[in-house]
Amino acid sequence: MVGAFLTTTTTTIANGNYPSVLRNSDSSLLPRQHNYWRRFGISEWRDKLFDFPGAGNDRRLGTESTGPPKEVCILPFPYDEVLLQGETKQLRLYEDRFLKLFDHCMEHHEGVVAMGLLADTGIIQTVPLCEIEAFNRMEGFGIFVTIRVVGRAQLFEISQQTPYIRAVCRELNDKIPPNLELPNLLASNIENYLLLLSNMEAQLAKTPANETELEDTEEVAEMKRRIQVAKLDDRFYDDLGEEEDEVTQLDRRGRFKQAYNVALATDTQGYCLSQGGTSYDRSPQELTAISWAAFCTSTIPEEDAATRIQALDCEDLFERLKLASHTLKEKKKRLKKAMEKAGIRFEGEEFDEDF
Numbered sequence: 072m073v074g075a076f077l078t079t080t081t082t083t084i085a086n087g088n089y090p091s092v093l094r095n096s097d098s099s100l101l102p103r104q105h106n107y108w109r110r111f112g113i114s115e116w117r118d119k120l121f122d123f124p125g126a127g128n129d130r131r132l133g134t135e136s137t138g139p140p141k142e143v144c145i146l147p148f149p150y151d152e153v154l155l156q157g158e159t160k161q162l163r164l165y166e167d168r169f170l171k172l173f174d175h176c177m178e179h180h181e182g183v184v185a186m187g188l189l190a191d192t193g194i195i196q197t198v199p200l201c202e203i204e205a206f207n208r209m210e211g212f213g214i215f216v217t218i219r220v221v222g223r224a225q226l227f228e229i230s231q232q233t234p235y236i237r238a239v240c241r242e243l244n245d246k247i248p249p250n251l252e253l254p255n256l257l258a259s260n261i262e263n264y265l266l267l268l269s270n271m272e273a274q275l276a277k278t279p280a281n282e283t284e285l286e287d288t289e290e291v292a293e294m295k296r297r298i299q300v301a302k303l304d305d306r307f308y309d310d311l312g313e314e315e316d317e318v319t320q321l322d323r324r325g326r327f328k329q330a331y332n333v334a335l336a337t338d339t340q341g342y343c344l345s346q347g348g349t350s351y352d353r354s355p356q357e358l359t360a361i362s363w364a365a366f367c368t369s370t371i372p373e374e375d376a377a378t379r380i381q382a383l384d385c386e387d388l389f390e391r392l393k394l395a396s397h398t399l400k401e402k403k404k405r406l407k408k409a410m411e412k413a414g415i416r417f418e419g420e421e422f423d424e425d426f
Contacts, residue, residue, distance in 0.1 A: 089147055090162045090169055111181035112202045113221045113339055116141065117242065119181060138242060143224065144172050144180060145187035145194065145236035151376035153188055153383060154199050154220045156363040157333035165213030172235035173214055176203060185224060187236060188380065196226050197384045200242065221337050223383060244340055245359060245388045251351045257392040258353055258361045262327075264399035265368065269324040271406045271417060278415050323368045330367035335360040359388055365395035 121142045146162075146169070154160060164173055176184045185198040201218040208214050224240035231237040248254060321329065335356065342355040353361070366382045369375050378398050385391040410417055 089149065090164055090166075111177075111183075113181075113183055113200065115181040116183040140227065140239050140241050141224070142180065142230065143183060143185045143198075143200070143238055143240050144176050145185050145198070145238055146172065146218075147187045147189055147194075147236070150188040150190050150195060150380060151373040152186075153376060153379050154186060154201070155334075155366055155379060155383060156220055156222075156360075157330065157337040158367065159204065159217055159219045162216045162218065163213055164216060168234040170214060173203075173206075173216065175235075175237075184218065185226075185238070185240065186218075186220075194226065194229075194236075195380065195384075197243070197380075198224055198226060198240070199383065200224050219337065221339060243386055245391075246386055247342065247355045248389050251353070251355065251358065254358050254389050254392055255351050255353055257389070257396055258358055260396050261361060261365050261392065261399060264396065264403060265324045265327050265365070268368075268399065268402060268406065269322040271403070271410065272323060274415055274417065275406065275410055275413065278413055326368045326370075327364050330364035331360050334363040334367075355388070358392065362388060362391040362395055365392075365399065 117138065119141070120139070152160075164170055172184070176182060182203040184201050184203065186201060187198060188195040199220045200222040202221050203216060204219045205217040206214055223243040225243055227239045227241065229236060229238050338356055338359060340356075340359070363382070366375060366379050372379065375398070378394065381394060382391055385394060407417065
């Protein structure tokens with residue numbers, strides 16, 4: 072696995088006790104009356120100066136690109152539940168330690184919390200930074216919370232482990248190449264791959280023989296199981312009288328466009344544009360949104376956890392675009408093999424471009 076780790080000895084975390092997670096589609100599980108809270112957020116957290124016990128003045132001095140160190144609370148999650156820019160997760164916090172963590176975030180951290188991604192050796196050092204976008208307290212049930220990823224940070228040390236984890240971190244910003252010609256070419260390559268993959272998956276889905284040829288593979292069996300569970304859950308909540316959302320089943324390219332728009336809208340990184348430079352098809356912010364959205368197109372994100380963590384850990388925009396292009400290329404190879412195995416001839420244009 073790519074990335075450094077910070078070790079933690081918190082017994083309850085090691086045993087896998089995480090906040091309860093609601094399915095992203097389960098808006099029906101949240102109460103009708105929401106208490107939305109948007110007074111603070113990532114911008115206010117960036118402006119806040121933190122006082123660390125025993126720290127000298129040098130710890131307040133940050134570099135121009137990253138700023139001074141900050142304190143953040145850590146919500147623990149399995150590493151395969153990693154979220155990327157703009158993605159959301161709905162939680163129910165009911166354990167006393169998580170309720171205290173929530174109150175501390177609201178009172179002292181401007182509603183910003185980090186996802187602590189747990190691997191066998193500890194917490195992955197690069198963490199998604201999230202804003203508490205909405206919450207509702209319900210007596211006897213805890214707090215229903217929606218968090219959204221709005222940035223990244225690198226953990227330096229764990230400053231507190233009980234009753235909840237707090238850490239010292241520094242926010243990460245992408246390195247933007249001065250010349251955007253190659254990043255724009257890579258972005259076009261990514262968009263072409265997504266169109267190609269969407270067409271291949273559509274052809275594969277239309278072939279009944281595909282089910283018999285691939286039914287023995289573990290990945291397909293697990294996907295079918297999850298889809299069936301989701302369908303049963305949806306029927307259950309519909310029977311309770313909840314209004315059914317009008318959700319259009321998007322293909323991979325549609326999911327990419329949706330993720331791109333969200334990543335673009337939630338990006339508060341800030342970019343410096345050179346004066347009198349060459350004009351390109353896409354701005355640095357648009358390229359950054361593409362570099363995140365390319366990893367958000369699978370119906371089961373956990374299957375891409377390793378590459379999503381690599382993307383999270385990458386601080387260079389061009390390198391993340393290269394990783395996205397390579398990842399989609401590998402997906403195309405696997406789809407092509409599945410089509411050949413099912414006796415399907417791909418009807419469309421193929422291409423492969425390496426950078």
